[in-house]
Amino acid sequence: DGGITQSPKYLFRKEGQNVTLSCEQNLNHDAMYWYRQDPGQGLRLIYYSQIVNDFQKGDIAEGYSVSREKKESFPLTVTSAQKNPTAFYLCASTSGSSYTDTQYFGPGTRLTVL
Amino acid sequence: AQKITQTQPGMFVQEKEAVTLDCTYDTSDPSYGLFWYKQPSSGEMIFLIYQGSYDQQNATEGRYSLNFQKARKSANLVISASQLGDSAMYFCAMREPRYNAGGTSYGKLTFGQGTILTVHP
Numbered sequence: 001d002g003g004i005t006q007s008p009k010y011l012f013r014k015e016g017q018n019v020t021l022s023c024e025q026n027l028n029h030d031a032m033y034w035y036r037q038d039p040g041q042g043l044r045l046i047y048y049s050q051i052v053n054d055f056q057k058g059d060i061a062e063g064y065s066v067s068r069e070k071k072e073s074f075p076l077t078v079t080s081a082q083k084n085p086t087a088f089y090l091c092a093s094t095s096g097s098s099y100t101d102t103q104y105f106g107p108g109t110r111l112t113v114l
Numbered sequence: 115a116q117k118i119t120q121t122q123p124g125m126f127v128q129e130k131e132a133v134t135l136d137c138t139y140d141t142s143d144p145s146y147g148l149f150w151y152k153q154p155s156s157g158e159m160i161f162l163i164y165q166g167s168y169d170q171q172n173a174t175e176g177r178y179s180l181n182f183q184k185a186r187k188s189a190n191l192v193i194s195a196s197q198l199g200d201s202a203m204y205f206c207a208m209r210e211p212r213y214n215a216g217g218t219s220y221g222k223l224t225f226g227q228g229t230i231l232t233v234h235p
Contacts, residue, residue: 033223040227040228041227041228042118042205042225042226042227042228043159043205043223043225044225045222045223056215088157090157090158090159092159098211099145099146099147099209099210099211100147100164100166100209101147101209102149102161102164103149103161103209103223104161105151105158105159105160105161106158107156107157107158108157108158108159110157
């Protein structure tokens with residue numbers, strides 16, 4: 001089955017630690033995205049990548065980093081510089097970057113900083 | 115200014131009845147796409163329906179239809195014959211052509227604040 005997987009589902013981190021969230025897709029999609037969702041809110045774009053070895057900052061990139069070494073994978077690192085990292089993180093992908101392309105989402109990772 | 119506005123924080127509907135979830139948007143671009151997503155308590159975002167700005171007819175997908183009024187900049191989601199499993203958060207989103215520093219289009223998706231739908235038996 002084609003789809004997007006994210007792991008882990010729940011993640012707990014101590015303050016001051018970096019943590020990496022995994023996102024893998026087997027849809028053969030070129031573009032991948034990371035969003036953050038806070039309780040009762042919509043989604044905000046953190047980073048996106050349209051092609052391997054290239055990525056761009058979204059609206060709230062500070063305190064986050066990404067890599068795109070393979071088409072299938074787009075991991076997100078939440079660094080200690082991110083002031084309020086507790087949130088729900090969603091990864092998405094699209095076959096292209098046109099405004100008509102539908103974004104499909106993974107199941108999400110819920111990060112809690114203790 | 116808000117790009118996407120969902121004015122109903124919560125909606126209630128009786129099972130088997132129809133319900134309309136409101137969405138208005140703001141853009142000066144003639145080319146854009148409008149999307150509705152469902153987010154159940156599990157958290158995943160499920161794509162429901164898409165309407166392109168140049169589409170002449172309202173989009174339909176099973177029990178979901180989109181009431182697209184371009185002049186009013188509204189894209190309301192209509193769910194017919196509500197089911198208990200429809201209880202969830204619903205997000206309206208708009209994708210506009212945007213260009214990064216390198217001049218490449220990346221089609222940014224902007225979300226509304228969402229509407230919580232509760233279906234009563």
